[in-house]
Amino acid sequence: MTPEEWTAVRLSLLVAVTATAWSLPVGIAVAWLLARGRFWGKSLLDTVVHLPLIMPPVVTGYVLLLLFGRRGPIGHFLDAAFGIVFSFRWTGAALACAVMGFPLMVRAIRLSIEAVDPKLESAAGTLGANPLWVFVTITLPLCLSGVIAGAILCFAKSMGEFGATITFVSNIPGETQTLPSAIYTFTQVPGGDAGALRLTLVSVVISAGALLGSELLARRIGARRVAT
Amino acid sequence: MSLEIDVHHSLGTFTLDARVTAPPGLTALFGRSGAGKSTLVNIVAGLIRPQRGRVIVDGQPLLDTDRSIFVPRHKRRVGYVFQDSRLFPHLSVRQNLLYGRWFASGTGGAAGDFDSVIELLGIGGLLQRRPDSLSGGEKQRVAIGRALLARPRLVLMDEPLASLDEARRAEILPYIERLRDEAGVPILYVSHSVAEVARIATTVVMLAGGKVVAVGPVAEILPLADTDDGGSVLDAIVKGHDETYQLSMLSSPAGELQVPKVAAPVGASVRAYIRSRDVMLSLGTPQDISALNVLSGTIATVTARGAQADVQLDCNGVPLLARVTSKSVERLALRPGRAVHAVVKSVSFERS
Incomplete structure (x- = not known):
């Protein structure tokens, strides 16, 4: 593989890991709100979270460009206040991937939280645990497999995200050119087939590896739970 | 330690309107399902917030809607x-037991010593196990231990034996009795089983349709229970054991009783429970019968219940309830004042 191809692989991994790591705490919080919360505007939150799943990725990317671009209201503020810039940077690619993977992550975690028996949570409450402790010591350990599944889904989505990323941060080699963008570029030039095929294989290996890793992790948690 | 409850709570067509004061010991909330027993304990635990009312433990309000006090469940x-x-x-038995204790550390309180609770409940051998490897009876004992180790000011038990079979109940009841006698924490115990209540309760609060219909000591309240399972409670003393036939002789104000051997020393007091359907009535002195126990008394009241009737006897000052058919009432002309012999077919009895 050429150095440019390695750069695309490294960048893709960096973008996917960053997107997953940042969205995980937010995803758990939102999933808990949707699973257990009773508040006004819950269905609105649900809709907003799921929007990236049903909108065309290009539309999501364009909305991100409008909001988080240098002249966008949020992007301008972040740049002026903290010097954080998203547009045409790898961080922007991570943001796009996080937004696209978020609904998948929240869905998996929410389902596993809903599967936790609320009676166990109220029992923990009567034993003196406040709501935060109940979540940390009871709910979270019992829905861990769903959290892992959600993280893997988000990671996999990030590895494959194309439409929103290329719309929001374009296709700049070494900065925003992730695996799918690189493969796309190869297919657009004569004689790029070999490179596209190599990157496709890499992409398959990483995705399969992530899936295998999550299976092993889930099995280990399961084994720990039934150990006597 | 005292507990005062005075609450009003409506849910759909059901209205709970109850006022209960629980003295020390074990107070049984007794009644049919739907009588509001569980709602009442859930209000005390803070799992349900009633529309109106007060819950006061040792002078401290856990709930007082007039003063806008609602202590959250974890406090x-x-x-x-x-x-x-x-x-x-996901936690081992030991971790389960220590869960509440960890949050209660530094609060002081009775019944918090790990080793003595383990010993009281006989769960020392289970500590490394996982809950899903325990039997139903073992699970309940661990659950009782977990509640005790959280240093509670009050213990609530919501039908803790209802999901267990007869053998498992017999396994746990002695531990609840020890808890009542040794732990010094007032217990509020929900049950719809007359036998259970007769055995362990100090005080009975009878609920029906969300209202308290009777409160008092076990022997006074249970005969009022309008269930198919009615019966009478007899306090007795163990007089001796018969090793040959594996029997124990009991003496009670109502008369002598011979029962299958009890595991209590001579002189110990036991509480016998006689189901009304296990009592037969006879006008003449019964002879050549297999039942060992015949008590004599006079009829106090006869209450018709459709095809059957409850006949309450006065056996030397002790009330004894018999369930007979209406036909027998007529045939034997059973009416108040009449002297009869009560043949007791079976006695369940417990140490008190």
Whole structure:
């Protein structure tokens, strides 16, 4: 593989890991709100979270460009206040991937939280645990497999995200050119087939590896739970 | 230690309107399902917020809607033993037991010593196990231990034996009795089983349709229970044991009783429970019968219940309830004042 191809692989991994790591705490919080919360505007939150799943990725990317671009209201503020810039940077690619993977992550975690028996949570409450402790010591350990599944889904989505990323941060080699963008570029030039095929294989290996890793992790948690 | 409850709570067509004061010991909330027993304990635990009312433990309000006081469940220090044990599946028995204790550390309080609770409940051998490897009876004992170790000011038990078979109940009841006698924490115990209540309760609060219909000592309240399972409670003393036939002789104000051998020393007091359907009535002195126990008394009241009737006897000052058919009432002309012999076919009895 050429150095440019390695750069695309490294960048893709960096973008996917960053997107997953940042969205995980937010995803758990939102999933808990949707699973257990009773508040006004819950269905609105649900809709907003799921929007990236049903909108065309290009539309999501364009909305991100409008909001988080240098002249966008949020992007301008972040740049002026903290010097954080998203547009045409790898961080922007991570943001796009996080937004696209978020609904998948929240869905998996929410389902596993809903599967936790609320009676166990109220029992923990009567034993003196406040709501935060109940979540940390009871709910979270019992829905861990769903959290892992959600993280893997988000990671996999990030590895494959194309439409929103290329719309929001374009296709700049070494900065925003992730695996799918690189493969796309190869297919657009004569004689790029070999490179596209190599990157496709890499992409398959990483995705399969992530899936295998999550299976092993889930099995280990399961084994720990039934150990006597 | 005292507990005062005075609440009003409506849910759909059901209205709970109850006022209960629980003295020390074990107070049984007794009644049919739907009478509001569980709602009442859930209000005490803080799992349900009633529309109106007060819950006061030792002078401290846990709930007072007039003063806008609602202590959240995790600050109430109320040990709750659920019908479905609710052990945490991802924690070992030891971790389950220590769960509440960890949050209660530094609060002081009775019944908090780990080793003595383990010993009281006989769960020392289970500590390394996982909840899903325990039997139903073991689970309930661990759940009781977990509630006790949270240093509660009050223990709530919501039908803790309802999901268990007869053998498992017999396994746990002695531990609840020891708890009542040794732990010094007032217990509020929900049950719809007359036998259970007769055995362990100090005070009975009878609920029906969300209202308290009777409160008092076990022997006074249970005969009022309008269930198919009615019966009478007899306090007796063990007089001796017969090794040959494996029997124990009991003496009670109503007369002598011979029962299958009890595991209590001579001189110990036991509480016998006689189901009304296990009592036969005879006008003449019964002879050549297999039943060992015949008590004599006079009829106090006869209450018709459709095809059957409850006949209350006065056996030397002790009330004894017999369930007979209406036909027998007519045939034997059973009416108040008449002297009869009560043939007791079976006695269940417990140490008191």
